[in-house]
Amino acid sequence: MQNKIDLTIFRHGTGLLPSVSVDCVIFGFHDSQLKVLLLQPKGSCNKMLPGGFVQLSESLNEAAQRVLQERAGVKEIYLEQFYTFGAPNRTDDTIHKRYFNTIPIDLDENDWILKRFVSIGYYALTDFTKVKPTPDVLSDSCDWYDVYQLSELAFDHQEMVERALKTLRSKLDSDLVGFNLLPEVFTMQDLQNLYETILNEALLRTNFQRKILNLNILERLEKKMTGAANKAPYLYKFKK
Amino acid sequence: MQNKIDLTIFRHGTGLLPSVSVDCVIFGFHDSQLKVLLLQPKGSCNKMLPGGFVQLSESLNEAAQRVLQERAGVKEIYLEQFYTFGAPNRTDDTIHKRYFNTIPIDLDENDWILKRFVSIGYYALTDFTKVKPTPDVLSDSCDWYDVYQLSELAFDHQEMVERALKTLRSKLDSDLVGFNLLPEVFTMQDLQNLYETILNEALLRTNFQRKILNLNILERLEKKMTGAANKAPYLYKFKK
């Protein structure tokens, strides 16, 4: 199943902001892996982040949300800007043109789409289980990939993922980010596992539990009977 | 004295990246005040940050450096990107056109310069005493203004200053930022004064001294005989 996307928007002068694009780094968590959402474009291009252009009537944030919905089928997600990428050669000419030539529209050789542009990076965390990645007509697939095992990506998208991850790490404590990465209810071990994966380092179980509980942001629910021969952990959910 | 600026760069298609600009928030410190560098454009416009467009051949960072040099006479300064501003109405139409009509060049009504654009914000800290603000031909003046006493600024430049200040505060400790705001040598009181002004809150003298000294980044020099009837403070400079 593919998303509808209005290809006329790619045509010059039909309501797009020239030279500007947005790219989205969407993090998910599954099987103890931190994942990122990537599109496999048609043709032989490397995988890329869901990205697109900005309409004249919308804000950058709105553009990021719309693009994410159109290209990956992900909607109603809180996105945060983390950096703007603008190296003159960031969209390597030949790759860039090859990519846009796979799009079934006529592009003038002088169209700004074929030239340099600046891309504003947005990132978000989302519950892996609640998202159904859906590729658009320009892509063969849309799927999750382990952040720590990425193949080479298109353009400067590797750098984008790295910088988004750095931002995520630095905001993990202060912004109590990372909440959207887990399902509704979870155990303390699930949460610690998430933290360890994002930070890529081991944490001391007892102190992690103390720290999180002292934040007073969790509501303790019933125990989770795992069937294992040991004490059952409590389930938690985030307070509102 | 005014800087030379090549006005042809404003003409459409002569090597500029459409729809994109950079704006610079330059902080200085003097008389116990945190200052920001502003231009007074010719005509009746509000004051504005030194900003300009991006040439096709340069990176965003290079553009910011060049623009700062051309418009305010400030050179060789380390700039850091802090946010990108892209609200659809951020350059209010009438003010925007009025401003660009003061520039002595012909602009087509359809020129992107008269339309919406996105601006990438850069900020920097600099030694007040080492900068000689110099306006360009488009401006009547270029001067320092107290960050906490700003009049209304052009476009969304107030928001830019606020966000730059927020970034500065959050990075003050971790990045040991704020060093460029003081002259070569200084007393502990000078440094504390700077911190208090940036954070806009009082700090305990003894603990501040302990904290800074424990960082092991200062080299203690001779005492500074102030002429006052009390113990003379040491001078310090930053280790390399």
Place this chain on the structure above:
DNA sequence: ACTTTATTGTATCAAAATGATACAATAGTA
């Protein structure tokens, strides 16, 4: 020369946060 004053550098103590270890409780298995 001695006292006074304002300020500086450092020590000290209490409180809070963090790191590390110990241990009892418990859901199942042998």
Place this chain on the structure above:
DNA sequence: TACTATTGTATCATTTTGATACAATAAAGT
């Protein structure tokens, strides 16, 4: 009933931070 693996919590040591005390000192006043 004993055993095992894991969980929740307590405890203690260490480090960090907040608050106060105090001796040292450069100059002025007497």
